[in-house]
Each structure stands twice: as structure tokens, then as C-alpha cells.
Amino acid sequence: MAIDAVRSLWVEPSPTNPPPRGPWDWALVSAFLCWSVVEVVVRQNLAPLPLLVLGTLGVVGPLLWRRTHPLLAVAVGFGTLTIVDVVRILTDAHGALLNSTSAALVLTYSLLRWGSGREAAGGLGVILLWLPVTTVATPTSAADTVGAYGFFLSAAALGAATRYRARVRLRDIDQARAREREQLARELHDTVAHHVSGIAIQAQAGRAVAASHPERAVDALATIEDAATRTLTELRAIVGVLRASQPTEFAPQPGVLEVEQLADHGPTRPCVEVTLGGELGDLSPAVGAAIYRLAQESITNARRHARHVTRVTVAVTGDTEQVRLTVEDDGSSGPTSRSPHGYGLVGMRERATLLGGTFHAGPAVGRGWRVEANLPRTGTPR
Numbered sequence: 019m020a021i022d023a024v025r026s027l028w029v030e031p032s033p034t035n036p037p038p039r040g041p042w043d044w045a046l047v048s049a050f051l052c053w054s055v056v057e058v059v060v061r062q063n064l065a066p067l068p069l070l071v072l073g074t075l076g077v078v079g080p081l082l083w084r085r086t087h088p089l090l091a092v093a094v095g096f097g098t099l100t101i102v103d104v105v106r107i108l109t110d111a112h113g114a115l116l117n118s119t120s121a122a123l124v125l126t127y128s129l130l131r132w133g134s135g136r137e138a139a140g141g142l143g144v145i146l147l148w149l150p151v152t153t154v155a156t157p158t159s160a161a162d163t164v165g166a167y168g169f170f171l172s173a174a175a176l177g178a179a180t181r182y183r184a185r186v187r188l189r190d191i192d193q194a195r196a197r198e199r200e201q202l203a204r205e206l207h208d209t210v211a212h213h214v215s216g217i218a219i220q221a222q223a224g225r226a227v228a229a230s231h232p233e234r235a236v237d238a239l240a241t242i243e244d245a246a247t248r249t250l251t252e253l254r255a256i257v258g259v260l261r262a263s264q265p266t267e268f269a270p271q272p273g274v275l276e277v278e279q280l281a282d283h284g285p286t287r288p289c290v291e292v293t294l295g296g297e298l299g300d301l302s303p304a305v306g307a308a309i310y311r312l313a314q315e316s317i318t319n320a321r322r323h324a325r326h327v328t329r330v331t332v333a334v335t336g337d338t339e340q341v342r343l344t345v346e347d348d349g350s351s352g353p354t355s356r357s358p359h360g361y362g363l364v365g366m367r368e369r370a371t372l373l374g375g376t377f378h379a380g381p382a383v384g385r386g387w388r389v390e391a392n393l394p395r396t397g398t399p400r
Contacts, residue, residue, distance in 0.1 A: 039086070
């Protein structure tokens with residue numbers, strides 16, 4: 019089992035799509051360089067200036083590539099420090115290095131956060147090679163030596179923990195999207211199955227009464243029946259994989275007109291007000307069902323997570339090209355448990371995107387929370 023664990027870590031791939039180098043990276047490098055200059059000016063008993071410059075640039079410079087090339091950054095940074103410490107040992111140079119070389123901790127963190135398994139193993143080897151060398155170049159007590167090892171191991175552990183947490187979040191997001199795709203597939207299947215079943219029944223009825231009609235009409239009805247039945251069978255077989263063994267519902271799914279049923283003016287808080295306006299007829303069944311589900315989920319989120327909320331307003335308006343859903347509540351503007359990146363909102367965004375629309379959720383201007391979705395009338399699942 020231990021061998022399998024080691025092999026699993028060895029083949030661990032690098033995280034995908036690391037953030038590109040940006041202004042904050044340059045700011046970090048600038049901060050360490052300024053720190054180095056201040057130390058040179060105010061500190062005493064430092065190593066020779068050429069070694070200080072080489073050590074500082076060797077550690078601080080690679081910070082710009084710590085996410086895209088973590089092993090190279092660690093090799094350059096700790097390799098430079100190793101060379102500097104070896105020179106200090108051989109020349110018997112007195113004095114300490116700058117404290118700004120603690121940027122090496124950032125490199126250690128990045129190695130475990132962004133490197134592959136092979137890169138992490140190689141980088142840790144470079145770090146473990148440098149640590150005993152620097153303890154010889156700068157003699158320290160046993161406690162300080164243990165502390166130095168602890169610092170670097172803690173930075174590596176923090177990088178690994180952050181990496182694991184990010185991977186778990188990505189997995190949860192993928193699962194939320196998959197659940198929303200499954201729900202949308204069910205609704206599309208149920209809607210299509212309802213209509214296709216009607217086609218098959220009508221074709222069978224037409225065939226039964228067409229005995230006295232021309233043979234061509236009978237053949238046409240037989241073709242309709244065969245095509246409808248075959249299509250229904252194929253839809254059930256294909257989408258059945260996504261349905262998690264749930265029975266088919268042949269009743270139509272809730273649509274945009276059923277959003278009015280979400281209104282609640284009872285004594286319990288919050289009060290839910292619903293208004294429908296514009297052109298809402300002839301919507302795609304998938305779009306109508308999506309508007310209903312998005313409104314339902316938004317109201318549920320307001321009831322569960324909004325603080326001091328008393329009213330939720332739901333507005334659905336349609337025009338010749340699209341239909342818009344807006345849900346707002348009057349909850350307090352202080353910190354809440356709601357996040358624009360929550361898994362429920364991920365699923366809602368996925369549903370809107372699958373139908374060719376847009377979705378936005380976040381704090382409203384002044385107070386409360388606002389959800390807005392715009393969907394094309396026909397829907398374009400993809």
C-alpha cells in the first residue's frame with residue numbers, strides 16, 4: 019500500500035491553468051527587493067555585498083515563475099543559495115545573509131502548490147541538499163536547525179494543503195454542474211417524451227380510422243408511428259444513463275407561468291412577490307422550465323441564507339428574442355453565508371449557459387442580493 023501511495027504521488031500531474039504572472043507578482047518581487055535594500059543600509063555584520071546581491075537576486079527573481087515553472091524556480095533559488103553558502107564556507111566569509119532571502123519559503127510553498135509529483139520530489143531534494151549546507155555556513159544551535167527544517171516543511175505542507183483544497187473545490191464544482199446537466203436532461207427528456215408519446219398515439223389512432231382512405235395515407239401514418247416510437251425508445255435509452263434509475267414523468271414540467279405559484283404572502287417571512295410581463299408565450303419548454311427552476315432556487319437561497327430578509331421580488335419579462343428573470347431580496351448588506359461562487363449558484367449558472375443564456379448573482383446595490391438570468395426564447399442546449 020505504501021508503494022502504491024508513493025507511486026500515486028510520483029505520477030501526480032501539475033494543476034491545470036495556473037494563474038499568469040500579474041501585477042501582484044511584480045509587487046511581491048519589488049517588496050522583497052526594497053526589504054533587501056533597507057537591510058543592507060541598517061544591518062551590521064552582513065556577508066560581503068557581492069554574495070548578498072547574488073543570494074537575493076537568485077531567490078527573489080524566480081518568484082516571477084513560481085507558478086508556471088515551480089521546479090525551475092526552486093532549482094535556481096536554492097541552487098544559488100547553495101553556491102553562496104559554499105563560497106562562504108570556502109572563503110571563511112563572516113556575516114549573515116539578508117532576511118529577505120526568506121522568499122525561499124514562497125518558492126517552497128509554490129513547489130507543492132503548482133508542481134507535479136516529480137517536480138515536487140526533485141525540488142524537495144534540492145531544498146534538503148541546501149539546508150545542511152547553510153547550517154554549516156551559518157552555525158546555529160540544534161533548536162534553530164530544527165526550526166529551519168520546520169519552517170520549510172510547514173511551507174511545503176501549506177502548499178500541499180492549498181492544492182488539495184483547490185482540487186476538492188474543482189471536484190465539487192464539476193459535480194454541481196453534472197447534477198444540473200442531469201436535471202436539465204431529465205426535464206428535456208420528460209418534455210420530449212410527453213410530446214412524442216402524443217404523436218405516437220395520434221398516429222396509431224389515425225392508422226385505425228384510415229382503413230377506408232387511400233393507401234398512401236396509411237403508409238404515412240405507419241411511418242409517423244414507426245419514427246415516433248423509435249425516437250422515443252432512443253431518447254429513453256440515451257438519457258436513461260443520466261436519470262439515476264428514476265421513473266419517467268410524462269407530465270409536462272413546470273413552465274414560466276407556474277412561476278406565479280411561487281408567490282407567498284402568508285404570515286411566514288419572507289414575503290414573495292411575483293410579476294410576469296412581456297411576451298411569454300411560445301417559449302421553449304426547456305427555457306420555461308429553466309426560468310421556473312432558477313426562480314425556485316433563488317427564493318430558496320434567500321430563505322436559507324439571507325439575513326433579516328422580509329421580501330423577495332421575482333420579475334419575469336419577455337420580448338421577441340429573450341426572457342429575463344430577476345430575483346431580489348432586501349436582506350442586510352452585511353456579511354452573509356452567500357457567495358457568488360457557491361455550488362448552488364454554479365449549478366444555476368450551468369443551466370443558463372447550457373441553454374445559451376447568461377447568469378449573474380451577487381450583492382445588490384445598497385442592500386440585499388440580486389440574481390439575474392437572460393435566456394433566449396428558443397434555448398440552445400449544448
